[in-house]
Structure formats: structure tokens, C-alpha cells
Amino acid sequence: MGGPVEPFKIKMVERVKLPDQEQRTEAIKKACYNTFLLNSEDIYIDLLTDSGTSAMSDNQWAGLMLGDEAYAGSRNFYNLEQSIQEVLGYRYVIPTHQGRGAEHIISRVLIKPGKNIVPRNMYFTTSKAHVELLGGEMPDVIIDQAHDPENEHPFKGNIDLDKLERVIKEKGTERIAYVNVEMNVNMAGGQPVSMENLRGVRELCNSYNLKVVFDATRSSENAYFIKEREKGYCDRSIKEILNEMMSYSDACIYSAKKDCLVNIGGFLAANDKEIYKKARNLVVVYEGLHTYGGMAGRDMEALSHGLREGTDARYLEYRIKQVRYLGEMLMEYNVPIVKPIGSHGIFLDALRFFPHIPRELWPSQTLAAAIYEESAVRTMERGAVSKGRDPRTGKNIFPALELVRVTIPRRVYTNTQMEYVAESIKKVYEKRDQIKGLRMVYEPKDLRFFQAEFEKIE
Structure with a gap:
């Protein structure tokens, strides 16, 4: 048996398209390797956030x-x-x-x-x-x-x-x-x-x-x-x-x-x-x-x-178990994630995913961009770019956790789509040694992760 059984039925669908490899490479380059700057029409499965992305009843x-x-x-x-x-x-x-x-x-x-x-x-x-x-x-x-x-x-x-x-x-x-x-x-x-x-x-x-x-x-x-x-x-x-x-x-x-x-x-x-x-x-x-x-x-x-x-126990059981379903698949593929599996998404451990990429070359940002380029799945950085700079010294803060959040909207995606996501991340993990990191070329003053721009290290 696959993932958890949905406690609802679908009454409306929205068509999505999977951009080809050339389109994905062009789209992430145009977005300056920041997944927040991608156009939604270029996304196949959007796991950027669980904020405002739920399906209403x-x-x-x-x-x-x-x-x-x-x-x-x-x-x-x-x-x-x-x-x-x-x-x-x-x-x-x-x-x-x-x-x-x-x-x-x-x-x-x-x-x-x-x-x-x-x-x-x-x-x-x-x-x-x-x-x-x-x-x-x-x-x-x-x-x-x-x-x-x-x-x-x-x-x-x-x-x-x-x-x-x-x-x-x-x-x-x-x-x-x-x-x-x-x-x-x-x-x-x-x-x-x-x-x-x-x-x-x-x-x-x-x-x-x-x-x-x-x-x-x-x-x-x-x-x-x-x-x-x-x-x-x-x-x-x-x-x-x-x-x-x-x-x-x-x-x-x-x-x-x-x-x-x-x-x-x-x-x-x-x-x-x-x-x-x-x-x-x-x-x-x-x-x-x-x-x-x-x-x-x-x-x-x-x-x-x-x-x-949102307080219905059957719904919450399904919700948490769908997140676990994705996390357990990734663990089977030996992809490093935060344990135990949490509530609203899977958090990839970018420091173990890319041990060869220095913190100054933004491993989490690099991973989020690489996942998109591989699969048109949008995720987001939750590491040093998000943490920002020390307001007193102006220096970058490198937190212990350097993560990529794979956030699952509520009542939106099927378990089959979760399987596609897991397979896509596995493919990036298998070629992780070929990926080199990013250089930040534009940095907003506040909440830089929303609008920062990067370029690839070649």
C-alpha cells in the first residue's frame, strides 16, 4: 500500500505542466537561482511554502x-x-x-x-x-x-x-x-x-x-x-x-x-x-x-x-502521515533529512547533502535551485541566507541548521506526486558531487532570502 488515504474527495482540478530541461535551466537562471523569483507558471509541483497554498473545502x-x-x-x-x-x-x-x-x-x-x-x-x-x-x-x-x-x-x-x-x-x-x-x-x-x-x-x-x-x-x-x-x-x-x-x-x-x-x-x-x-x-x-x-x-x-x-483528527492524521510518507521515502534513498519528521514539510540537511560546498557558497540555496532545475519542483532555503547578518557586526550568521524546506500544502497534492518529489530529490543526491555552489550578487537589506540574487560557481 502507498501513502495515507485522503479523508476527502476532489471536486475541482487545476492543470499543471512539466517544463522540459531546457526551460527549467533557463527559468532558474532568469530567477537568479532564487526559487522565490520563479514564475508560478514555470512550476510543476510547488512546495515553496504551506502559507496560503491550501485547498479550501x-x-x-x-x-x-x-x-x-x-x-x-x-x-x-x-x-x-x-x-x-x-x-x-x-x-x-x-x-x-x-x-x-x-x-x-x-x-x-x-x-x-x-x-x-x-x-x-x-x-x-x-x-x-x-x-x-x-x-x-x-x-x-x-x-x-x-x-x-x-x-x-x-x-x-x-x-x-x-x-x-x-x-x-x-x-x-x-x-x-x-x-x-x-x-x-x-x-x-x-x-x-x-x-x-x-x-x-x-x-x-x-x-x-x-x-x-x-x-x-x-x-x-x-x-x-x-x-x-x-x-x-x-x-x-x-x-x-x-x-x-x-x-x-x-x-x-x-x-x-x-x-x-x-x-x-x-x-x-x-x-x-x-x-x-x-x-x-x-x-x-x-x-x-x-x-x-x-x-x-x-x-x-x-x-x-x-x-x-483544521482541528478534525482524521484530517490531521492524514496531513501528518502524508508528510511522513515523503520523509520515509527520502530516508529509504539515504537522503539526509531532519529527524524526527515534522508537521508541515521535510527539511533536507544541506550540510550533509553537500559536505563539499563551503557555507559562504550557500549550500541550501544551491540545493533548492538544483532541485528545481532537475524536476520543476519548487522548494526553499532555510539556512544562512534566511538567518541574515548580525545587526551589530554586519557579518553573516551561519546557523547550526542549514536546511532546504520541502513544504507540503494542505489538501493539494496526491501521494503519487510525493513519489515524484522523492525520486527527483534522489536524482540530485546521486549527482551531488557535480554541484559547486552559488555566489550572492545582490543582497536586500531586510529579509534578504525573498529577493536575493545569485549566480552559479562554474
Whole structure:
């Protein structure tokens, strides 16, 4: 038997084409070997991201027709508010155009001059940028196992409580803006956080009177791992697990373009009334009125349906198992990946894939470009290009993990397509010694991985 059985049937298809070798070589050269700069029409299977790339359900599409596009007081906002209160347990809800908008608002609410340290379980690119643009720092307090791609700790996203307390004591409580905890840590390979760890973070922060803000973007998938791996949760529903998870925070930021199965949208939710009041004020300045926050009414309606659908245990089982199906095929081919297999994609270990390519020649960027040229499968770099430069010294930062993310959109691709992806990556691995690396020829100031340009080392 092949991959996991889909708990849905397909009602519409989109035709895709496979460019030939000459077309692929020309396309990646024109994109300056940055997969973000490729045109979507040149892609056969698009695994760049799971953000906004999901297939919506019939109920979500029907919900679009119920859009109330009133500027103020849209009924779709109240449906969304009720959905978030039910699924996540937060009292207060502020919609934003996407997760980045929520990151911006929470940063402006909580980061002040002299109160600008945000400890987090490994950085994420946009989260780190919002903190640094306000003069802040984001110390990494994830457990050491997360930096080892071979380590199979079941909750590699956990915060190291000793590291966190050390940062608090060294920097001083008065300088800690908030503690940020990401679910299913993206840059670590989609690795979950345990309920025990969330509880421990809350207790530690209570003892120092510190705020806790979750990046809950992939919290439903994180809840599935808790149900699967953590003692005492196998008989609990995903919603019950989510409600307990969120109870250990003061607020959360959420990109709805992942677990909520929509193409656009996000929100900031809170139990802390002061955070809510300040954020509600700022959302009007930067996003839109507090009852739409940059989203159309129809998008809020689709989001409210998708948040509930994303907690269905049968769907989540299929979702996680499809990712594992791809990962297990790659392991059979001896392709080096991050273990254990995470939630939203497979993360290729570029340092073991290309041990002969120096870090200065961008092995992850090289691998993503090579996969496209081989197969028209688009993936993305998650290594030193994404990490950027030290804001104080200007030097490149070379993180322990140098990865390529092979991200699987939700309810979009078949298991047969996953087999094509695995075969394609295997072919690149078999000729890895012939690939030499890339030179960066254009570097944007912020979030350089989106727009940086490269050329081949010949």
C-alpha cells in the first residue's frame, strides 16, 4: 500500500505542466537561482511554502458567498470571534491581513526602549525582523537537541527552561518585553512543543511577572503531536488540547494561511485585556478597523470555517502521515533529512547533502535551485541566507541548521506526486558531487532570502 488515504474527495482540478530541461535551466537562471523569483507558471509541483497554498473545502467556498463587506461590524467578524473563542479559548480577537500584521502589532504593543528582549524557541525570519526593527533582540532559548538534525527527541521545539531563566537573569526582567513560544518550530524542521513544556514556561514567567505570547500558526498540528506522543492526551480531542495549550499564554499571533486552510488572513488573540486594548488601537492605524483588520468579510468567514476544519483528527492524521510518507521515502534513498519528521514539510540537511560546498557558497540555496532545475519542483532555503547578518557586526550568521524546506500544502497534492518529489530529490543526491555552489550578487537589506540574487560557481 502507498501513502495515507485522503479523508476527502476532489471536486475541482487545476492543470499543471512539466517544463522540459531546457526551460527549467533557463527559468532558474532568469530567477537568479532564487526559487522565490520563479514564475508560478514555470512550476510543476510547488512546495515553496504551506502559507496560503491550501485547498479550501466546499463549506469554506460556500462561506465566501456569505461575505458581509460592511466597513464596521461585519457579521463575519463575529463568526470568526466565536470560532476562535471556541477552538482556542481566547476572549479577545483582532483580525489582521495575515500573520505578519499580527507580529507587527504585538511588537509595537510590547517592545519599548529598554524593554526589547524577546526570548524565543528559535527565530523565525519575519518575527525576528519585527523585533530587530524596533531595536530589540531575540535570544534563542530552544533545547540543544533542536540544533542536531539527527536527534529524534519527540518535542524538539521545547524551550530550555534553564536557558530562558539565564537570559532573564542576565538581561534583567525589566528588559524582557515578552517570551515568545512558537508551535511546531519552523526553522527547526516543524518540531512540536510539549504541553509539559508550555506549562513550565508559564510557571517560570509567572514567577518573574513576564508576558507569554504564542506564535500559534501551526498549533493544531502541534496539538496532534501532543495527542500522539505525550502521556495523558491520547483520549483528549484536538480542541481540548488547544484550549489547554492557549491557557498558558497571555496572547497569540496567528497566520491563518496554514492550519486554518485559507489563502489569506491572520489574527491576534488575547486573554490579557491591556494587550487587547492597545492592539485594537494600533490595528486601526496599520491594518484596518478592528472588525476587519485588513481582511474582506468573505475571507473572515472562510477562516472561521477553516479553523474548525483544521482541528478534525482524521484530517490531521492524514496531513501528518502524508508528510511522513515523503520523509520515509527520502530516508529509504539515504537522503539526509531532519529527524524526527515534522508537521508541515521535510527539511533536507544541506550540510550533509553537500559536505563539499563551503557555507559562504550557500549550500541550501544551491540545493533548492538544483532541485528545481532537475524536476520543476519548487522548494526553499532555510539556512544562512534566511538567518541574515548580525545587526551589530554586519557579518553573516551561519546557523547550526542549514536546511532546504520541502513544504507540503494542505489538501493539494496526491501521494503519487510525493513519489515524484522523492525520486527527483534522489536524482540530485546521486549527482551531488557535480554541484559547486552559488555566489550572492545582490543582497536586500531586510529579509534578504525573498529577493536575493545569485549566480552559479562554474
